[in-house]
Amino acid sequence: MLGRPAGDAAGRLLRHRRPLRDLPHGAARVRRLPGGDRARARPLPPVPRHHEGADGEREGRRRPRGRARGHQGARRGGGAADARGGRRHQRPLRPPRRRRAHPARPGAARRPPRRPAELRRRRAPAGRAVRRPRLGGRGRPPGRGALPPRRHPLASRSPADRIRPHPEGPPVPPTPRVRFAPAPSGWLHVGSVRTALFNWLHARGNDGVAIFRIEDTDASRATAASMDAMHDAMAWLGLDWDEGVRAGGAYGPYRQSERKDLHRAVARRLEETGVLYRDERTAEELEAWRNERRAADLPPIVKRSTTPPPAGDDRTATLRLQLPDEGTTTISDLVRGDVTWDWAHESDPVLVRSNGDVTYPLANSVDDVAQGVTLVCRGEDLLSVTPRQVFLYDLLTRDGLIDDALAEVGLPAREPDWTVPSGFAHLSMIVGMDRKKLSKRHGSVSIQEFARKGFLPETIVNYLALLGWGPEDGRERLDRDELVAAFSFDRVSRSAAAFDTDKLTAFNGERIRDLDGTELAHRLVPYLDGTYPPSNETTEDDAPDGEGGPVADWEPLVSTPPTDEELAILRGLVPLVQERMQRLDEVQRYAPAFFVDELALDQASVDKVLGKPGAADVLRAAHRELADLDAWTTEAIEGALRPLSEELGIGFGKVAQPVRVAVTGSQVSPPLFESVELMPRGRVLARIEAAIPVAEAAGSGD
């Protein structure tokens, strides 16, 4: 704990007081000036086709009114914190502003004006600290002691450079730019998809730009296949990206491995400014050193002061970034509030490996700054890496270092109103129902797997949005547009969320029921034509239908593409199955009877139903009645079968079940009369006829 004294009452009151020189480092307090630069209404990138969205002008947003959840009340944080809160409250309302709408944006015209979520946090009564107060005293000039000698990040420019008033009114903040930056080492799983989704929602809901960057610093791990799979998954989910490997964009390249020149140029410039130092120890030596330190009860924190000075020029060495030795840094996290670290506990990160490659901390920060990212939304596992990134942001933008580097390597220049990422949102982890890390058992397979299992992309998006977030009005079923309109980081939960396949499945069932019949028919085709064959590797956890059973010799039921005749049958089948399906792949259980001639009877059903006394009589009677029918309609069929109950002196259930097994092959099926109607009469009669000896055999067996 940061200097937490023994918890006596007196100590409590003073607990967070620190000497002024320990105040947060300047780099961490980079923060958009009130009413920063005006965003320019640039045309946004090309439109993906799958959103024939409402085109139209969008209204500008109002100034944020809320204060950050992490805001510290005056009672603890001292005057500086209070001043900051006050500033937020005093921001002027901005008049509506016209700008070009993103044509691809769904619901653009309908959405009410919103304030940018970077600046929006849970509202709190004035004067009350909503979150546990952290170290106070923010907002004063940067401390000394740490090197290099530094100025305030904005000090080298005149205020006029930073605040450019709108000719017709108050300034507006820059366009939000968010990025989803996965490593391409595998396929997308639900955790990364949720991160992507939240980024996307924030961009779409705030007139922002969504960037999809591949973070393949270690290029060997990026396969074309996995990159393709990720893009396909995004397309399937309906998350379109304005800039990225596939979408293109003005600030590429969007594969990190293609930006190596930039990273190296930046590293060289950083080295020239003296903020980097050589560490000649090998990984083994470092490991040994750490063990020593631990043994001596000293923290294994790498600092320049504890690093042996470079011996020879020829030795290979890593380049580390010298972080401050003391003081603290605080970031404002949109979901976590203010988080403070003590520099004394932060190891100097390696920015350049001994082989000359740059590391993630450098590449990530450089690209975020170079691409004008305004909000970094990512997994909680990256929270602890934030201080050094924030520190780097300052260095990168000081005296135009990054701009010079970009120019040097011929990459697109940054926009004049770009500063550095000013907001963070660290999303909690998604865990399994057992609170353990998500694994295959929990359904944490690739997102494509969910498609195969019959989940609708809309369901995934809806459910994932609700994992760790909920709209103010408590709605649970929201479509993409509604999510965009309602989403904001200030309602994102801080605690880990468990992935509940049951709830996802229930959501999916509801959505299936909502689908238009023709639409559903088309969506079912992939489960019938062999695109998504039935799965038989069902685990205990995620196999809702225990009776489905493995399907070894499954064969496609329709051709690719389906014939008109097949489509007609499917279209007729849809109303019968729509309200009893939770997942699209369940159609595979119902469909065979309607598509094949040779029907294999389910043995359990035969035993249980056809084996009952009188079953054969029922079948004979049913055959007789159906054969005599004039019209082959549901009503006629019902009129033929229902009276059998009275004729034979048994309940109708006893009549229906044998016929059901004979005609559909199973004791579980869509409604009987409708099912019979959907099949040709000849086939129905033949099946009943064929079942009679089976029933006789089963009935005499015991």
Next chain:
RNA sequence: GCUCCCGUCGUCCAGCGGCCUAGGACGCCGCCCUCUCAAGGCGGUAACGAGGGUUCAAAUCCCUUCGGGAGUACCA
């Protein structure tokens, strides 16, 4: 170990000092409907981790404690 994060029904979300004998959803249980299975309708079950404090009043604020998670790499 150290640093940081988190802690309301089994699960997700609500709750922002009195509207909380804690609300909604999924699950589960029961009933209704019913030709099977579903769907649908109705009802029920079930939580503020613990202990102190502040307050007329605490799930909400403070402290401690316990529990969980992440990080602690020349991975990202």
